[in-house]
Amino acid sequence: MSEDTALQRVKFYQTGTHTVGNRLMDEDKRSVQSSIDRSNAITSGHRACQGCGEALGARFALDAAMRSCDGNMVAVNATGCLEVFTTPYPETSWQIPWVHSLFGNAPAVATGVAAAMRRKGRAQTKVIAQGGDGGTTDIGFGCLSGMFERNDDVLYICYDNQAYMNTGVQRSSATPPTARTATTPAVGEAPGNVFGTGKNLPLIAMAHNIPYVATATVADLHDLETKVTRAMNMSGSRYIHVLVTCPLGWGSATNHTILLARLAVESGLFPLFEAEDGAVVRTQKIRKKVPVEDYLKLQKRFAHLFKKDREDVDRIAAIQKMADANIDRFNLLGERSAP
Amino acid sequence: MTHELPFAITLDPSTSLANKTGSWRTERPVYLDRLPPCNHTCPAGENIQKWLFHAEEGDYEQAFQVIMEDNPMPGVMGRVCYHTCETACNRGQLDEPVAIHAIERFLGRMAFEKGWTPRFTAPDTGKKVLVVGAGPSGLSAAYHLRRLGHDVTIREAGPMAGGMMRFGIPKYRLPRDVLDYEIQRILDTGVQLELNKKVEDIEAAFENEGFDAVFVAVGAHLAKRIDIPAHAAGKILDAVSVLKEMETGGEPPKLGRRVIVYGGGNTAMDVARTAKRLGVDESMIVYRRSRKEMPAHDFEATEAEDEGVLMHWLRTIKEVDGTNVTVEKMQIDENGRPQPTGEFETIEADTLILALGQDVDTSFLEKVEGVEIARDGVVTVNAQMMTGRAGLFAGGDMVPAERTVTVGVGHGKKAARNIDAWLRGKAYEPPLKAELAAFENINPWYYDDAPQSKQEQLDPVRRQTGFEEVLKGLTEDNALYEARRCLSCGNCFECDNCYGICPDNAVVKLGPGNRFEFNYDYCKGCGMCALECPCGAIKMVQEGS
Numbered sequence: 001m002s003e004d005t006a007l008q009r010v011k012f013y014q015t016g017t018h019t020v021g022n023r024l025m026d027e028d029k030r031s032v033q034s035s036i037d038r039s040n041a042i043t044s045g046h047r048a049c050q051g052c053g054e055a056l057g058a059r060f061a062l063d064a065a066m067r068s069c070d071g072n073m074v075a076v077n078a079t080g081c082l083e084v085f086t087t088p089y090p091e092t093s094w095q096i097p098w099v100h101s102l103f104g105n106a107p108a109v110a111t112g113v114a115a116a117m118r119r120k121g122r123a124q125t126k127v128i129a130q131g132g133d134g135g136t137t138d139i140g141f142g143c144l145s146g147m148f149e150r151n152d153d154v155l156y157i158c159y160d161n162q163a164y165m166n167t168g169v170q171r172s173s174a175t176p177p178t179a180r181t182a183t184t185p186a187v188g189e190a191p192g193n194v195f196g197t198g199k200n201l202p203l204i205a206m207a208h209n210i211p212y213v214a215t216a217t218v219a220d221l222h223d224l225e226t227k228v229t230r231a232m233n234m235s236g237s238r239y240i241h242v243l244v245t246c247p248l249g250w251g252s253a254t255n256h257t258i259l260l261a262r263l264a265v266e267s268g269l270f271p272l273f274e275a276e277d278g279a280v281v282r283t284q285k286i287r288k289k290v291p292v293e294d295y296l297k298l299q300k301r302f303a304h305l306f307k308k309d310r311e312d313v314d315r316i317a318a319i320q321k322m323a324d325a326n327i328d329r330f331n332l333l334g335e336r337s338a339p
Numbered sequence: 340m341t342h343e344l345p346f347a348i349t350l351d352p353s354t355s356l357a358n359k360t361g362s363w364r365t366e367r368p369v370y371l372d373r374l375p376p377c378n379h380t381c382p383a384g385e386n387i388q389k390w391l392f393h394a395e396e397g398d399y400e401q402a403f404q405v406i407m408e409d410n411p412m413p414g415v416m417g418r419v420c421y422h423t424c425e426t427a428c429n430r431g432q433l434d435e436p437v438a439i440h441a442i443e444r445f446l447g448r449m450a451f452e453k454g455w456t457p458r459f460t461a462p463d464t465g466k467k468v469l470v471v472g473a474g475p476s477g478l479s480a481a482y483h484l485r486r487l488g489h490d491v492t493i494r495e496a497g498p499m500a501g502g503m504m505r506f507g508i509p510k511y512r513l514p515r516d517v518l519d520y521e522i523q524r525i526l527d528t529g530v531q532l533e534l535n536k537k538v539e540d541i542e543a544a545f546e547n548e549g550f551d552a553v554f555v556a557v558g559a560h561l562a563k564r565i566d567i568p569a570h571a572a573g574k575i576l577d578a579v580s581v582l583k584e585m586e587t588g589g590e591p592p593k594l595g596r597r598v599i600v601y602g603g604g605n606t607a608m609d610v611a612r613t614a615k616r617l618g619v620d621e622s623m624i625v626y627r628r629s630r631k632e633m634p635a636h637d638f639e640a641t642e643a644e645d646e647g648v649l650m651h652w653l654r655t656i657k658e659v660d661g662t663n664v665t666v667e668k669m670q671i672d673e674n675g676r677p678q679p680t681g682e683f684e685t686i687e688a689d690t691l692i693l694a695l696g697q698d699v700d701t702s703f704l705e706k707v708e709g710v711e712i713a714r715d716g717v718v719t720v721n722a723q724m725m726t727g728r729a730g731l732f733a734g735g736d737m738v739p740a741e742r743t744v745t746v747g748v749g750h751g752k753k754a755a756r757n758i759d760a761w762l763r764g765k766a767y768e769p770p771l772k773a774e775l776a777a778f779e780n781i782n783p784w785y786y787d788d789a790p791q792s793k794q795e796q797l798d799p800v801r802r803q804t805g806f807e808e809v810l811k812g813l814t815e816d817n818a819l820y821e822a823r824r825c826l827s828c829g830n831c832f833e834c835d836n837c838y839g840i841c842p843d844n845a846v847v848k849l850g851p852g853n854r855f856e857f858n859y860d861y862c863k864g865c866g867m868c869a870l871e872c873p874c875g876a877i878k879m880v881q882e883g884s
Contacts, residue, residue: 023832056840
């Protein structure tokens with residue numbers, strides 16, 4: 001029974017290559033979230049909504065950060081959903097040293113914590129600051145830009161759910177065009193948020209020429225954890241912008257949280273890239289490109305674009321144009337490298 | 340809590356673990372094992388997904404042992420089975436099905452190289468069972484009965500075991516060393532084989548020899564014939580005899596220079612391809628319908644064409660006059676039935692081989708009281724595969740079913756389980772079938788793009804001149820690659836997705852091999868775990884149902 005041909009090689013794990021873990025994968029290549037020993041930085045019993053993307057994004061990022069520094073870190077938190085659902089007095093879900101001050105000053109507090117650590121001779125203690133898009137792109141923006149300008153040794157993570165969700169879904173400067181919020185209702189000539197250029201904080205951060213800027217989503221854990229780990233092993237100001245789905249604010253099904261984050265990437269609306277010292281160094285290629293409709297249709301905040309017999313073709317096309325511009329700008333199509 | 344809490348505070352200062360957010364839930368996720376479509380369609384009832392699970396890890400022996408629970412001949416099966424599993428495979432909707440047959444064949448070869456044997460655990464029962472016929476069904480029944488602890492004797496009328504696997508399937512599809520090895524491995528489990536011993540009297544086996552049960556699986560070996568007016572009779576043979584002669588005759592059958600094979604089934608293709616290998620100049624198929632309606636599997640016709648077999652579709656044979664064969668052109672009517680057109684052609688041929696199907700020789704059963712033989716010659720059995728005579732079971736080609744090796748092997752297993760139950764005075768209760776794992780239950784995002792590995796084919800020139808095996812096997816690398824293309828439909832493969840993505844840490848990881856469980860104290864019922872489970876092993880159910 002001799003039979004020998006050489007045709008195919010085992011390239012990777014065809015069985016669930018992109019899953020959180022994989023019994024076929026080497027232990028050290030598995031994601032932090034697959035580990036039975038992960039920190040669970042935000043433990044059970046927190047009061048986030050069903051299917052909260054921010055609860056996921058924060059745990060993914062902080063667990064990876066905890067692993068990369070052996071737990072020697074402090075996290076500073078701006079006001080927002082994340083702070084409210086984890087720490088209603090007198091409980092806490094945090095299993096890490098955690099400080100909350102005000103809505104707008106998380107970067108300044110983190111800068112202070114880093115300085116204090118240095119002064120106490122504990123410079124190896126890593127400092128992370130985190131906030132939502134409101135606390136980052138609007139209210140805390142001045143503090144953040146100052147922190148970048150001084151190149152303070154802090155990793156800032158923004159969990160972007162594209163509006164002020166904690167106080168009842170009000171528009172922020174990260175709210176996408178045409179999206180309905182409590183303050184940009186779907187009425188009148190140009191329903192939803194104005195079709196402006198938006199405030200693209202990763203690009204603004206890059207303009208500060210800080211050591212590291214990256215974007216990530218809750219849909220690709222290997223990617224997110226790699227970026228957090230990379231940032232944790234650098235010093236100076238670092239910024240990671242994580243897109244987190246908000247079922248309540250977006251009007252999406254609670255089980256679509258990861259799916260929507262994935263579609264945001266695959267449509268080109270949310271490009272995944274890394275920049276060092278102001279220049280893009282790596283991009284995550286789109287695996288299977290989808291039209292923006294696939295992403296928009298699953299969310300009630302865009303429902304007015306898809307009214308029966310009155311589909312808003314022009315605005316959908318304008319959103320598609322945004323996605324295509326991202327694809328061009330970051331060169332998102334082409335061969336994807338193994339994670 | 341009796342002590343006083345601060346104003347507007349409902350909980351003690353503490354961790355949020357005191358807050359059982361599971362009370363928010365209206366739907367709960369549950370783990371389940373769904374039935375993968377491959378397992379569902381396998382006529383031998385193999386647990387394909389389970390053995391692929393072990394093969395993916397490179398634990399080929401465990402994979403082999405899992406196959407052996409259902410099918411004692413992976414090497415044969417990986418070659419001759421028409422793999423309904425691959426037609427059903429969910430991966431086929433993504434790119435191409437997993438080449439299950441090629442992996443099974445590889446495992447068969449590994450077992451041969453390493454000398455693996457099946458693990459038997461049942462204690463001996465002392466019950467004696469006679470199996471009549473050493474074809475796929477009889478061998479399978481004998482193996483499974485042995486596995487269940489019974490004494491088994493096979494009686495075979497022919498000079499060699501294997502039945503249609505040997506006398507109906509040419510060597511270029513099933514090399515005889517593979518067949519011999521796998522039959523011997525069955526016999527080595529303690530099955531007695533008596534060759535050249537035709538069973539004529541079933542009752543005597545019960546009464547005089549003390550068999551507690553009998554399983555008959557003598558196959559369908561009688562070639563169907565039709566009347567073709569022949570003025571000066573040319574040479575007319577039947578396909579079964581030609582194929583059989585290839586195995587038993589000292590000299591290959593003499594066919595002349597031009598051969599017509601009449602029929603459109605797999606046997607017709609086999610005979611036409613065999614004729615080509617025997618060196619005839621022209622080997623032709625004449626079939627009354629078109630390729631679309633032929634009963635042969637498409638790959639068989641394609642391989643035959645590659646080897647130079649000529650196809651005359653939509654033709655019936657009207658008359659034979661010496662070497663002149665008159666055929667009438669047919670056309671397919673709106674009901675899909677062939678109708679004559681009144682147009683005739685003449686084809687020259689030295690030999691006409693009829694491949695029109697086979698009948699069962701049931702003469703030895705006619706005198707057994709209670710046994711019912713249907714008008715078309717097949718034996719009637721009940722759901723337990725028992726004939727009207729208590730303790731007499733039948734299976735394989737002689738009962739109503741599709742006539743393939745794998746169906747025969749499946750009958751053998753089913754009969755063995757029912758015979759075992761009957762011998763113990765019980766009725767066999769097949770386990771309840773889980774719900775089917777449909778493609779809609781799969782989340783294909785998590786699987787990498789991976790085109791199917793192709794088995795290399797023997798060069799057509801060498802195929803026309805010898806009986807060397809046409810399809811090559813996979814290397815270990817290729818087999819591992821191919822096994823890892825399995826989506827593990829409906830069955831958890833411990834990818835940690837549910838554990839990793841639960842926003843409430845409500846999934847508990849139990850460690851390698853032990854899968855996961857839900858902590859319903861904290862599960863809010865968002866359903867993300869179910870939607871993001873790559874293989875569809877989680878289902879959302881209404882709370883309280």
